Amino acid sequence: MSAVFNFQSLLVVILLMICTCTYIRSIFPNFIGRHRIGWKGIFWKMARIGERLSPIVSASCIIMAFYIIFV
Structure with missing residues (x-):
């Protein structure tokens, strides 16, 4: 499934792009x-x-990491 159709994957991609560009x-x-x-x-x-x-x-990266690992 594409990251565009899955909201969680879209958030992960956006957070990774922000961190990478910074x-x-x-x-x-x-x-x-x-x-x-x-x-x-x-x-x-x-x-x-x-x-x-x-x-x-x-904080968003940490929350998303815990969400992906434990949920």
């Missing part, structure tokens, strides 16, 4: 930072969400 931006700031518009701007927006809402994103 990590890549912290190591290579110009790689994601220069593409702010267009379809590549999605990665820049995900990196900004990860930077500004890092406590909420990390």
Whole structure:
């Protein structure tokens, strides 16, 4: 089943993309930072969400991990 049709898988994919984009931006700031518009701007927006809402994103990752392991 595709991640688009399963809500839990969609949340996992979104959380992983946010964490990955934030990590890549912290190591290579110009790689994601220069593409702010267009379809590549999605990665820049995900990196900004990860930077500004890092406590909420990390709590969501922990909750999702416990949910996947124990449920």
